[in-house]
Amino acid sequence: MSFHPQMPYGSGWHKSDRTFAEPGPPFAFTDEHRARFEEIAARYPPDWRKSAILAALYLVQEQQGWISGNSMRHVAEVIGCTAADVEDVVSYYVMYFTKPVGKYVLQVCRTLSCALLGAERVTSEIARALDIKVGETDTSGTFTLLEFECLGACDRAPVVMVNNEHWHECQRPEDVRQLLDGLRTKGVAALSGCHLVKER
């Protein structure tokens, strides 16, 4: 049953599962981000600014770290669509964070090829080392642990992606603490990258 979540129904029967996006702090693109958005939007026909919505949301995430209700409304204004259109998109794609996340979001591939080489253990070792469950952020706000579906680098399994962008390959479960310490001290420079092809 999906009725409006704020309507005062007496019984639990009419209760909707829907939750509103967290509003977050006030949001507007910086001039630089706005300019980059307009540059991307120019790649699509003038009537189809909405094609740039995924790019706009990445820019929000770059600026603020996550996507709040206020930022969705701002994106809607910039594009010229409704806030519901934006929420529709945000709620579908997995690379948008709808809650504040840690400084490093660890996205461990869990699908078959990585799982055959120990991805389950990588996830459980990270969870143990940080004392969190999948989907949670540690108390220091440094790490968020997520499981991701196939990242498309199956011969470098198990693969970990960090912050939607940086890759780390052949992660052995025994070396998880090394990875976490490396990120703490050296940042993303501690990651190995992804080498499907080794240069001669």
Next chain:
Amino acid sequence: MEPILTKYVSEPNSYTLDFYTSHGGYQAVRKALGMTPDEIIDVTKKSGLRGRGGAGFPTGLKWSFLPKDNPKPKYLCVNADESEPGTFKDHVLLERNPHLLYEGCVIACRAIGAKVCYIYIRGEFSHMQRQMEDELAKAYAAGFVGKNILGSGTDCDIYIHRGAGAYEAGEETALIESLEGKRAQPRIKPPFPAVVGLYGCPTIVNNVETICNVPVIIEKGWEWFAAIGPEKNSGPKLYCVSGHVNKPGVFETSMDVTLRQLIYDFAGGIRGGKTLKAIIPGGSSTPVLTPEHLDVQASFDGLAKAGSMLGSAALIVMDETTSMVWVAMNLLHFYKHESCGKCTPCREGADWLFKILTKIERGEGRMRDVELLTSICNNIGGKTLCPFGDAEIAPVLSTIQHFRHEYEQYIREGHGPAQPEWRASEPVGAH
């Protein structure tokens, strides 16, 4: 067979424009600019090139479906949303040989009369996007892409569009929806994208590897291309091998190769001296095969005859320690998560299948659950808008077909084979 598409990928700087042009790059585009669009389509048809994304549809034929009298602009979309589990061949091409793709895009655009091409890369490939855009800018500056290409009067703009993590965006109509800034959900066909596609205009969607074959065909001729590999399965093919093998990776060869050669010769055999138990031949959506199928030819037609599919040519190899019920459960977690939610059989079915498989894997299954799984699968297959429904039932039905005894062992004894060291001792993740 000498690699063609991946010949230089391990050379330093193979991705740069200088390297590409000094190794014969952008010659095919010169030749193509001197051909009429119909000639390009004709050559592609005669070469026997079949789509490399999974379905194996003849590329030249697909191009010829575009209506000739439609006044609307036409579009080419390149499907670089490579997300079929086990597949990483386009990843290699995009990272190490992007100019081959750009050259193919320009030729394909000329063939179909499009002036704009969007390359839809999956969101996870952002680490390559900067390099791809830098190289694209160089190709623009050199006059190989953009307005008035090489002074011919032909225009072709290429843009890179980044997705945001959705397996379903690999389906052509869902890719178009996503490009339009919506949820990646498939459309009802017909009308097919060739008639009503991106922005309501005629659109062709091709896989990265398919487009990368086009310059080769133009440059060396269709006779040369058609002579590679078995009849109706012509041209070079990239195979991805992953899982329990010694040397996982991407291997390029002709389609007369067998599964045995791919696993034992190219990928160096099974790790740790273990024995082979099961093979997924073309990405997780293709039915599982067993060692008795090792001598099957890894071509579109060879694997279809063996009851599976070439799909994206992604072999996932599993050794004796692998529990097949767990494999089905792992993959159904993927499908349950990635189902776009548009068609009820697929959305609800994937969740039901996953729940039942989890129950069996925990040792709480009942004998009739195996029939229940089959019955649910039969009510999903062929009943959805896109092939996702057929994809999600493949791992379940094929593991039941070949490894029914394992399901029965879980149910009878309350547990499966001994847990291998590569699995976690306790369930991980939020199911």
